[in-house]
Amino acid sequence: MARGNPLGNLFGRSPIKPIQEHMQVADQAAQLLTAFMQAKMDDDWDRAQELYQEISEFEREADKLKRSVRRHLPKSLFLPVPRTDLLELVSIQDQVANYAKDIAGIMLGRKMRFPEKLHKGLMEFTAACIATSNQALSAINELDELLEVGFTGREVKRVENMIKELDKLEARTDKQAIVLRGKLFKLEADLPPVDVMFYYQVIGLLGSLADSAEQVGDRLQILIAR
Amino acid sequence: MNIIAEHGDLFLIMACCFGFFMAWGIGANDVANAMGTSVGSRALTIKQAILIAMVFEFAGAYLAGGEVTSTIRKGIIDPSALSDNPELMVYGMLSALLAAGTWLMIASMKGWPVSTTHSIVGAIVGFAAVGISVDAVHWDKVGTIVMSWVVSPVLAGTLSFGLFMSVKILILDTEDPFHRAKKYIPAYMWMVGFMISMVTLLKGLKHIGVEVDLGLGSKFANALPVAAVMGLIVAIFGAFLLRRVKEAPSSENRFGDVERVFAILMIFTACSMAFAHGSNDVANAIGPLAAIVSTLNTGEIAAKSAIPWWILLIGGLGIVVGLATYGWKVISTVGRKITELTPSRGFAAELGAASTVVIASATGLPISTTHTLVGAVLGVGMARGIAALNLRVISSIFMSWIITLPAGAGLAILFFFFFKGIFG
Numbered sequence: 001m002a003r004g005n006p007l008g009n010l011f012g013r014s015p016i017k018p019i020q021e022h023m024q025v026a027d028q029a030a031q032l033l034t035a036f037m038q039a040k041m042d043d044d045w046d047r048a049q050e051l052y053q054e055i056s057e058f059e060r061e062a063d064k065l066k067r068s069v070r071r072h073l074p075k076s077l078f079l080p081v082p083r084t085d086l087l088e089l090v091s092i093q094d095q096v097a098n099y100a101k102d103i104a105g106i107m108l109g110r111k112m113r114f115p116e117k118l119h120k121g122l123m124e125f126t127a128a129c130i131a132t133s134n135q136a137l138s139a140i141n142e143l144d145e146l147l148e149v150g151f152t153g154r155e156v157k158r159v160e161n162m163i164k165e166l167d168k169l170e171a172r173t174d175k176q177a178i179v180l181r182g183k184l185f186k187l188e189a190d191l192p193p194v195d196v197m198f199y200y201q202v203i204g205l206l207g208s209l210a211d212s213a214e215q216v217g218d219r220l221q222i223l224i225a226r
Numbered sequence: 227m228n229i230i231a232e233h234g235d236l237f238l239i240m241a242c243c244f245g246f247f248m249a250w251g252i253g254a255n256d257v258a259n260a261m262g263t264s265v266g267s268r269a270l271t272i273k274q275a276i277l278i279a280m281v282f283e284f285a286g287a288y289l290a291g292g293e294v295t296s297t298i299r300k301g302i303i304d305p306s307a308l309s310d311n312p313e314l315m316v317y318g319m320l321s322a323l324l325a326a327g328t329w330l331m332i333a334s335m336k337g338w339p340v341s342t343t344h345s346i347v348g349a350i351v352g353f354a355a356v357g358i359s360v361d362a363v364h365w366d367k368v369g370t371i372v373m374s375w376v377v378s379p380v381l382a383g384t385l386s387f388g389l390f391m392s393v394k395i396l397i398l399d400t401e402d403p404f405h406r407a408k409k410y411i412p413a414y415m416w417m418v419g420f421m422i423s424m425v426t427l428l429k430g431l432k433h434i435g436v437e438v439d440l441g442l443g444s445k446f447a448n449a450l451p452v453a454a455v456m457g458l459i460v461a462i463f464g465a466f467l468l469r470r471v472k473e474a475p476s477s478e479n480r481f482g483d484v485e486r487v488f489a490i491l492m493i494f495t496a497c498s499m500a501f502a503h504g505s506n507d508v509a510n511a512i513g514p515l516a517a518i519v520s521t522l523n524t525g526e527i528a529a530k531s532a533i534p535w536w537i538l539l540i541g542g543l544g545i546v547v548g549l550a551t552y553g554w555k556v557i558s559t560v561g562r563k564i565t566e567l568t569p570s571r572g573f574a575a576e577l578g579a580a581s582t583v584v585i586a587s588a589t590g591l592p593i594s595t596t597h598t599l600v601g602a603v604l605g606v607g608m609a610r611g612i613a614a615l616n617l618r619v620i621s622s623i624f625m626s627w628i629i630t631l632p633a634g635a636g637l638a639i640l641f642f643f644f645f646k647g648i649f650g
Contacts, residue, residue, distance in 0.1 A: 005556070006339040006600050006619050006626075007259045008563035014613030078617050080610035148481040148568070150390070150610040153399030 012077045015069055015086055016143050022065040022090055023140040023216070026097035029058035030133040030209060036104050037126050041119055045111065052104045062097040066090050080151055081223050089219040092212055093140070096133050099209035103202060110198055115187055118180065118199075125176045125203070129210040132169040136213040139163055139220055146224060156224050163217040170214035177207045229313045229649055234522050237316050244323035245515035245537075246544045251330045252342055252507050253548020255556060257283065259596040260503040261496060262560030263603075267572040269492035272558055276549055278493075279500045284542040286504025286587075287512075289426045291538070293590035294506050297367075298346065298513025299520075301590065303354045307362035313649070314358060315521050319514035321641030322349035322634075326510070329633050339619075339626050341594035345634040346510045347371060352635025357642040374591040375627070378582050379601025386578025387605035389414075393570055394609065398484065407487040408468050412461040418494045418577065419460025422501055423453035425584045464494060481570075488569035495576035502583035503595045504545075510592065512541035566613050571606045578602040597623055 032055050039047040069090050073083055106112070114122055139162040142155070149155045180203055188196045230237070261275040270278065308315045326345035333340040347368070354362045397406045427449035467490050473483050516537050567575070579595070579602040586593045600619060607615045 005259065005262075005560055005563075006596055006623055007262055007603070008560045009339075009622070010600055010603055010616055010619045011564045011566050011612075012614030012616045014566050016613050076616060076618050078604075078607055078615040080607070080612065145480055147611075147613055148570075149398045150394050152394065152610070154401075155399070 013072045014147075015073055015079070016147055018065060018069045018072070019086065019090060019093070020140055020143060022062055022069060023093045023096075023137050025058050025062045025065060026093050026100075027133050027137040029055050029062065029097040029100040030130050030213075032058070033100055033103060033126055033206075034123075034130060036107070037123060040107060040112070041114070041123075043113075045108075048104075048108055052108045055104045056101050059097040059101040062094055066094045080147065085219065085223045089216065089223065092215045092219055093136075095212035096136070096209060096216070099205055099212060103205045103209070106198060106202060106205070110195075112195070112198060112202070114199060115184075115191065117187065118183060121176070121180045121183060125173065125180055125206060128169065128173045128176055129206045129213075132166065132173060132210040132213040135162065135166045135169050136216040139166060139217055143220075151224055159220065159224060163221050166214055166217040170210050173207060173210040177203055230316065230522060233649060237320065237518065238522055240320055241316075241323070241515050241518040242540060244320060244327060245511050246540055247327045248323055248330075248342070248346075248511035249508065249541045249544020250548040250551075251327060251334075252511060253283075253545035253550075254552035255330070255334060255548075256342055256507055256595065257500070257503065257545065257549055257553050258556035258560045259599055260499045261557050262564060263499070263567060263572045263576055263599070264492050264496035265557055265561030266564035267489070267492060267567045267569045268565075269489040269569050269572065270496055272554055272561070274493075275496065275557055276554055278496055279549055279553075280546050282497045282500035283504035283508065283545050286501035286506075287508035287541055287545075288504075288538050290429050290501070290505035290584065290587050291509050291512075291541075293429055294509035294587050294592050295513045295516055297371075297590040297592060298350065298509050299517040301367050302347065302350050302364055302371075303358075304362050304364055307358060312521050314646075316518050317642055317645040317649070318350070318353040318357060318638075319517045319521075321353050321638045321645055322346060323511075323514045324641050325349040325352070325634055325637035329630065329637055333630075338629070339596075339622050340630045341596060341626060342507060342510045343592045343594045344375070344627060344630040346514070347592060348631035348634030349638035350514070351631075352638040353642040356635075356639045357646070371591055374586060374593050375597065378586055378591075378593040378598045379604075381585075382579045382582040382598045382602040383605030383608070384578075385581055385605070386574045386602040387609050389578055390571065390574040390606045390609045390611050393574060394611075398481070398570065403481065403484045404473055404487065407484050408471070411468060411487060411491045412465045414491055414573065414577065415464035415494050416457040416461040418457075418498045418580075420453050420457030421581055421584060422498055423456035424449055425505070425588050427452055429588050460494065464490065467493075485569050488573055492569045492573045492576070495573045495580065498580040498584075499576045499599075502580040502587065504542075505587035506583050506593060507595055508538075508541045508545065511544060512537050515540065567603070571603075571611050574606050574611075575599065575602040578605060 032051055036048055036051040036055070039051060070087060073087060075083070077083065079086070139159055142159045142162065146155050146159060181200065184196070184199055184203070257279050261279050264270040265272055265275050326342065326349045329345050330340060330342060351363055351368055396410050397403050400406045428445060468487060471487050471490060519534060519537060579599040582598050582602070583593065583595055600623065603612070604615065606612055
């Protein structure tokens with residue numbers, strides 16, 4: 001009898017939890033890059049292969065969650081924040097997982113070996129990019145607290161501070177990328193040109209991952225700004 | 227007169243059966259909406275909800291249900307149009323009960339959202355306008371009732387919007403929401419106690435023969451301080467319960483503790499919701515029954531006569547049986563569907579809706595508790611408090627208005643001529 005119950009039908013599925021889950025999964029894919037880089041530098045290609053599989057599985061799961069969020073956000077839903085902003089947010093979050101998979105894919109496919117001199121810088125750069133993604137996750141995890149207070153007041157300020165921190169982290173990765181490219185430029189004459197092209201590309205992709213994480217924060221800010 | 231004398235007992239038994247059937251339907255279906263919010267937000271277990279519903283539905287029906295009952299009984303139809311043929315009143319009310327009951331059954335099986343109030347009002351207007359004469363209907367009164375169906379969800383929405391905004395400012399958006407909640411929530415509890423006492427004092431005690439007179443002039447002025455004190459007692463009791471809620475920080479959500487404080491408040495608003503529902507919706511079942519009984523007793527359509535106590539008992543009993551046989555199932559289904567409603571929202575929706583319904587009950591307007599509650603929830607949603615609301619429900623509510631009124635009326639007309647044909 002409850003099928004026709006107006007009160008029961010009034011409540012739609014909350015998109016908040018699925019969006020948070022999605023970012024969680026995307027971030028997990030990015031987090032694995034540290035271990036992946038380490039395995040690659042240790043020349044442990046079996047381990048790298050395993051990690052690549054794990055990353056792609058997270059990426060696939062993120063895709064699934066993304067589609068589920070979209071499916072459950074019909075136009076007839078009345079939400080406390082604009083629906084388009086939520087959909088946009090999920091698309092950008094998904095980019096983080098996509099870049100993680102691309103990076104691992106290229107490196108594994110080309111059995112890429114970075115020059116010894118770049119190892120330390122690359123590891124630091126990767127860690128910084130991943131920290132950016134993690135900060136984006138922390139900000140997204142505030143969404144349910146934001147809903148609790150109706151997207152106003154102190155909680156908004158709190159999240160805005162987190163977004164500021166996120167921007168700082170991203171700016172740090174930009175600087176690291178420049179330094180890393182500078183070092184690579186000095187070495188590139190002695191390296192096979194095709195390899196060098198892909199070294200640059202991996203650095204670029206890592207930077208894009210951090211960029212996407214920052215954009216998650218930007219979207220969140222648009223979402224809460226009113 | 228002859229017909230009534232001849233078949234009086236049969237009519238009485240039929241009326242009691244139909245009335246009980248209606249009350250059963252209300253207990254099985256409608257109460258779920260009043261209690262589902264509390265169960266959904268996990269402020270109450272199903273058992274507790276049923277217990278509260280039983281006690282407060284009955285109290286509401288008994289203490290504050292008189293006005294709506296008399297509207298259903300004699301407010302919609304002009305008794306003078308029937309003074310020559312009192313048996314028509316009996317046929318009419320019997321067919322109204324049967325029509326509303328049948329329609330609710332069909333609609334429930336098909337899963338359509340319908341309101342008992344709309345069914346019974348449609349049925350009464352139907353048999354009176356077609357079976358007797360168009361002039362037999364108090365059209366201005368019917369107009370007021372229909373207007374109240376539009377106004378009540380809007381009013382409830384406004385109230386719950388205001389309540390939730392006040393919670394946002396006073397409690398949630400502060401440095402220490404947990405302690406602020408403990409400090410301010412007794413004030414909301416006071417509101418619950420005050421509101422219920424006020425309506426009971428103004429409308430209820432009259433027919434159980436108690437009169438409160440502090441010598442302050444008007445009835446309203448007399449009731450005010452008494453209700454305020456009653457509210458205070460409720461608030462003190464609530465504050466005592468609140469003391470038992472301890473802070474237990476969890477990493478999951480910083481507001482988990484605050485919600486546990488609000489869950490205590492929701493016990494009180496659930497009581498008020500059950501009370502409000504009892505005061506308004508029980509009249510749908512016992513109003514026609516009361517009309518039949520008083521006509522049978524006096525042989526004429528009495529404009530003024532007290533409702534026999536056992537009629538209220540049938541209404542109350544029917545609801546309790548409905549709850550026990552089927553209602554708990556619907557409550558848990560509804561409750562499961564609305565888990566997104568946390569206690570800090572649920573209380574605002576319930577208090578907004580309950581206040582509106584109680585005001586309507588005091589004015590004698592039969593309104594739909596469910597639609598009022600939907601309006602109240604939308605009000606909280608407007609305050610950006612709920613993650614996702616399905617607006618298609620609003621169109622389904624409009625559909626239920628458009629379909630239920632003619633359906634109830636049509637069935638009532640059918641049954642009316644059927645009874646008339648059998649008994650002459």
